[in-house]
Amino acid sequence: MSENQIRSSVGKPEQRIDTVEKAAGTLRYIGDYTVPGLLHAKLATSTYAHAKIKSIDTKDAWAVKGVRAIVTGDMFPYHIGPILADRPPLAYEKVRYYGEPVAIVVADQEHQAKKAANKIKVDYEPLPVVNSVKQAFQSDAPVIHENLGQYTKIISNVYPQAGSNIGSHIKIRKGDFISAWESCETTVTANFSFNLSDHAALETRSARVEINPAGKVVIHSCTQSPFTIKKVLNQFFNIEVGNIIVHTPMLGGAFGGKGTVQLEPLAYLASVAVGGKLVKLDYDREEDMITAPCHIGLDATIKLGADKNGKLLAGQYTFLIDSGAYTDQAAGITRAMALDCTGPYHIENVWCDSYCMYTNHPYATSFRGYGHPELTFAVERTMDMLAKKLNLDPIDLRIKNAIKPGHTSPTQAVITANNIGDAKQCIIRAKELINWDEGIKQETGKNKIRTKGISLFWKTSTTATNAQSGAVLTFEADGSVNLNTAAIELGQGAKTILAQIVAEKLGMDIKKVHVTMELNTQYDPHQWRTVASSTTYLAGRAVVAAADDAIKQLKKTASIVLQCSEDDLDLGGGRVFLRPNPEYGVEIKDIALGYKFPNGHSIEGQVIGRGKYIQRHLTPMDKETGFGKPGPWWSVGAQAVEVEWNTKDYTYKILKAVNVLDGGTIINPATATQQMRGGMYLGLSFASHESFCFDENGVVLNPQLRDYQMIRFGEHPEYIVDFIESPAADGPFGARGIGEYGVIGMAGALGNALTAAAEADLNHLPLTPELIWIAKKGTNQ
């Protein structure tokens, strides 16, 4: 790796390579596809949150013109799932959430399928509804999964408790919390909560499946996990892995919601029902919001204990995660919250119980940050409460306790100089950028005050222990290069970053690097899912390896042509040349596809650069203590928010949002800044506006953008983004991961800023003026 040279592409704000098509509106997303003979599938979904299915009457649906097939749960009465196999793709015998798929109608035209789906009559016998995690946790709560004890575990770190609504219980037992707690001179205990919410990506979900007569199952899907789709169809549907081909184009936003597998099995069953014909399943926005999995809810209790100087000695974390009707990735989030439960602080005695709870709510999956925005809200609010009790500046308390090399994480993984960013530098820089020293609170006018809040956060990428990436480089006759990886472009700029790495390694202009924008699992090298802020790291390393491999082959051919040693050759400006005599060289275009001598003899043939990278030394966690090394490194950051709060009507404006992140080397400062801003927006919107509302029967009252509120353009704050770059010795050009991090500290910082303004503890989300009013009334009583 050429760290000491002046870089030509890495570190530069290269323009994104995916934007021209998108801005011109010519890009075809997965749903923008039609072909003669295409059949359309539409879902009938549950109108109850919890009920037995007594019968399904499809007579009127069949009478609709154009209907070709109707599929119900009894045609596939098995359970699937990425961590615990607890979910039938179509509800079978009972429904467990409002919006759960109950039947699929396949018809010639989309409106015919939708009309028929609406005519399916289900006879439900309502069951008592579990409408909150607190209720789900009670020992006398109705049990949502009667056969919990019989579900297959797909990974080891999931611990369901039969007879209860606990889908998984993950424990951290580090040090001796109970004794340490006794010795703490200052303690704080607080409770935090929020309900489920949605990813609300611009692109609603769509998938199409065809089973060709030779038995090949061809799937097109807007997924973050194409190889996982193959795994699921093989594992649960008994199709040979080699007979499943998944195609994925660029996605119109995902935020973790498209990382799990829901549509594809449904589209597959629909195709089977019509003899393998091509069937397209599109989700309406309402289905995209609640039928497809959403974002977890949480009820958290945190106890922090410190000595009288503010050094943290003990922490207890109890997380009740609202996973909804099925565990899906929420079981993994349950684990992720436990293993990073303390936040980036050094605490020697840690006790965590993280519970993945079943409720009769739409089920939850990964959401950008994977449990960290959620736990950071709770932890950062508690830190501010502790600072107040100790009469310490909130930033000083954090710096005093910031985790450093030599310390251990909650799972007792050792922090080293290489595997973590510099939390202290991040918060010092954030302090400058938010102008903390002018004071946390300023009066700005009649009934208006301006306040600031801060948060410090971390996250590790808990990928599978064998997560890996691969990359293939091939050359065109003009010496330009094609890069082929299965990293998916979600809008995060992944393809651009990888192109920059190739451009840097091969010494060529990025315009000469052609990256495949669409993915085909049959010829793309295997790639773990495009999630977890891991793509730059894993795919980046694979691309570096592929470039090194291509360079070796180019030098070999060049050494024969130039009749010299490979060791004396270098690459640059589209040539391979003799280092001591640079005028003596050969153009890459003349050797990339082999070299032909003037007499016609040809040698070596085309260069095919191959690279791969697999995670190193990751382990699962111990069942009783959580001991293990679940992630390769931590990126850290500090965020701050400045608000203007109206003391009379409790409304507020978010004026500024600051983000200082240490994710190692920043390969593209422009795309990195854009990623941070988008993440900050997502975190602020989640913290201030977004929530599903349920009635007493578990019915979702706002499954539409009509009244699922989000921050609108024009209401966003001024974004201030900066980076600290502590390089990772094993990252590509020193990079770690940064994709999710913009979200993580926003809720905590906003909660802290508004708490300072309102002088009432704001520990619940979303932070609407009414919620602030309720909290203030509480303190006045």
Place this chain on the structure above:
Amino acid sequence: MIAFDFEYYRPESIQETIEIFQKLDQKKKKVCFFSGGTEFITFARVHQVHADSVIDLKGIPECTALEGKENDLIFGASVHLNQLIEANLFPLLSQNLRNIADHTSRNKITLGGNLNSRLMYREGMLPLLVADAKVTMYGIEGHETHPITQVFGKQSSLKHGQFLTQISIDGSFAKMPYLAIKRTRISKIGYPIVSIAALVKDEKLRIAFSGICEYPFRSRKIEDILNDKGLPVHERIDKAVSCIPGPMIDDRHASGQYRKFVLQNVLEEAMEFLEG
């Protein structure tokens, strides 16, 4: 998508509209009038509204009129909100309409459509209530013009086959001091939890409300209280709040108690406006 088939008609005169309606009605078809179509489309695609035929009123010249005529201001029922806002014939109306939905939707939403909304808000009513607006309707039995309160009260009393063509106000209302305030759960755009439009005429406040009970209203009782100079302001507000003509809405946008708090703050602003 809308999953059912329906017929679309676009008449170019009032007479043609009535003829089309009669023909369809005789065939027992369910007919829906529309202008912007934002409610028809968004409710039809989630199976909450159904029609066999729709009649698009935007082609009728009277329905798209927008003018000052002698002392009156005429607003066609099928004029979309952004057009009304830009023409700015009645500033209170412009200010109030600017608070409805978002800019893109206002390219389609019409005043007539808003008055006929299935939802309880119908914020377009508010300036019309304080300006003593009149509405003109056409139907099988001919045309009628009535004060708006007689046609759009708790419910719409439009008869079967009747459609709104124009709304008119006396032009003098457009010159009076005015105030429009909208508060939502959060954000500039959303359903109102309290929305008011107010005018000062002859030094007295006229005020109409939306979002606090199940229909938009103007109450003489409340106005008398708010205009009672004999009482201190905060007493007037408390008394007025206790006189709203229906139970305070308590829903997921705002609880009844919080809505009351917001209403009190909004009335304080209204009282400051009156004093000033």
